[in-house]
Amino acid sequence: MSKYHALTEAQAVQYARSLPDLFTPDSELSSHEIGDGNLNLVFHISEPSTGKSIILKQAIPYAKVVGESMPLTLDRARIESEALLIQESLCPDLVPHVYAYEPDLALTVMQDLSDHTIMRKGLIEGNRYPLFAQHIGRFIAHTLFYTSDLGMNQQEKKLRVKQFINPELCKITEDLIFDDPYRDADTNNIPPAIRDAVEVLWKDQELLLEVAILRNGFLTKAQSLLHGDLHTGSIFIKEDSTKVIDPEFAYYGPMGFDIGALFANLLLNFTAQEGWSKDAKSRADYRNYLLGTVKDVWSFFVGEFRSLWALYGVDRVFAGESYQDYYLQQVLRDTWGYTGAKMVRRVHGLAQVADINKLEDPAAKERAQRIALRIGTTLIKQHRQATSIDGLIEIALNNV
Numbered sequence: 146m147s148k149y150h151a152l153t154e155a156q157a158v159q160y161a162r163s164l165p166d167l168f169t170p171d172s173e174l175s176s177h178e179i180g181d182g183n184l185n186l187v188f189h190i191s192e193p194s195t196g197k198s199i200i201l202k203q204a205i206p207y208a209k210v211v212g213e214s215m216p217l218t219l220d221r222a223r224i225e226s227e228a229l230l231i232q233e234s235l236c237p238d239l240v241p242h243v244y245a246y247e248p249d250l251a252l253t254v255m256q257d258l259s260d261h262t263i264m265r266k267g268l269i270e271g272n273r274y275p276l277f278a279q280h281i282g283r284f285i286a287h288t289l290f291y292t293s294d295l296g297m298n299q300q301e302k303k304l305r306v307k308q309f310i311n312p313e314l315c316k317i318t319e320d321l322i323f324d325d326p327y328r329d330a331d332t333n334n335i336p337p338a339i340r341d342a343v344e345v346l347w348k349d350q351e352l353l354l355e356v357a358i359l360r361n362g363f364l365t366k367a368q369s370l371l372h373g374d375l376h377t378g379s380i381f382i383k384e385d386s387t388k389v390i391d392p393e394f395a396y397y398g399p400m401g402f403d404i405g406a407l408f409a410n411l412l413l414n415f416t417a418q419e420g421w422s423k424d425a426k427s428r429a430d431y432r433n434y435l436l437g438t439v440k441d442v443w444s445f446f447v448g449e450f451r452s453l454w455a456l457y458g459v460d461r462v463f464a465g466e467s468y469q470d471y472y473l474q475q476v477l478r479d480t481w482g483y484t485g486a487k488m489v490r491r492v493h494g495l496a497q498v499a500d501i502n503k504l505e506d507p508a509a510k511e512r513a514q515r516i517a518l519r520i521g522t523t524l525i526k527q528h529r530q531a532t533s534i535d536g537l538i539e540i541a542l543n544n545v
């Protein structure tokens with residue numbers, strides 16, 4: 146046991162040495178801090194003589210992106226490691242293995258995934274991942290089903306809800322996704338070129354009503370243990386493997402919030418293709434690939450979710466087919482709405498995305514931002530009438 150302090154690279158090596166059964170005693174280890182995230186330190190520790198390596202992820206008591214003026218609970222390291230263990234028990238091949246969790250240091254020791262690429266980067270480079278839809282469809286189906294009242298003991302589920310009470314990280318979402326983008330908040334980072342389009346949102350009463358409904362769902366609907374931050378920067382990928390990382394925002398919330406996070410980030414890349422694709426044909430192809438992925442993820446999710454429900458559903462009252470249809474319809478509606486909300490906040494909120502921000506041509510960037518706002522606000526406004534995933538795809542196509 147040791148008192149909390151943020152580790153240096155040298156201290157990270159020292160700590161790694163103390164772990165049983167990982168490295169050869171007395172061999173040389175190297176250590177690099179590689180975190181590119183907004184919140185935490187990430188150390189890559191490797192033993193050149195054997196090629197073994199691990200990752201140490203340590204929470205620091207404030208948000209790196211804002212600085213020491215924004216304190217942030219270290220309990221998120223516990224949430225992250227406990228969520229990873231539950232996810233690993235449900236889909237062992239789709240998350241990094243956790244070797245250890247050190248509560249005093251807010252530190253998780255996990256499998257090194259450096260042979261994978263962060264999916265956001267892979268999409269920006271124009272790569273395709275044929276197994277992704279199947280993998281992530283299974284990840285969301287299993288994690289959302291088995292942690293819900295449909296798939297686990299309902300009394301134990303209440304204790305799970307308590308285990309994952311995550312007020313400080315939820316508050317970040319409540320503010321940065323469901324509040325600040327819809328008013329002239331200091332945290333916003335409004336691109337001057339699109340200020341006109343942003344100001345329109347602040348006065349759009351129909352939009353503000355639907356955002357309030359989505360925010361209320363985020364606050365109150367304890368449906369499943371969510372990942373809570375399931376964007377393409379939280380997914381490590383290569384051709385034959387998909388790994389979901391970084392569940393420090395995990396809490397009990399609406400299923401559609403995780404699915405929406407995923408779809409929003411695929412669609413944000415879609416909006417930016419004018420800048421990334423080399424010509425009109427490859428742009429259309431890649432956009433089709435992204436929309437096809439959205440559709441496939443949804444189909445795999447629904448197929449797997451229904452079969453889990455039929456085989457392992459714990460509740461007799463909920464077993465009827467018409468109830469299942471009703472339930473998945475609600476998940477679809479939430480998915481539309483949260484997809485929209487997750488897109489809008491990335492255009493002019495605090496934390497934006499490389500897919501759009503790294504575009505060099507200002508005209509292409511502005512187009513992408515306007516497209517993202519149009520798709521996002523349309524999905525938010527129409528979410529309560531959603532009937533199919535094809536409808537969502539149509540909205541994307543109609544707004545480029």
Ligand code: ADP
Binds near residue numbers: 179391
């Ligand atoms: P944050 O919560 O600060 O966003 P992440 O868990 O997303 O932290 O990690 C930040 C970065 O650290 C990732 O984008 C990736 O580059 C690297 N990283 C994190 N986990 C691993 C891992 N298991 N293997 C290899 N690199 C990792």
Ligand code: MG
Binds near residue numbers: 182378379
């Ligand atoms: Mg991250």
Ligand code: MG
Binds near residue numbers: 181182183378
């Ligand atoms: Mg990151």
Ligand code: MG
Binds near residue numbers: 182184374391393
């Ligand atoms: Mg994180």
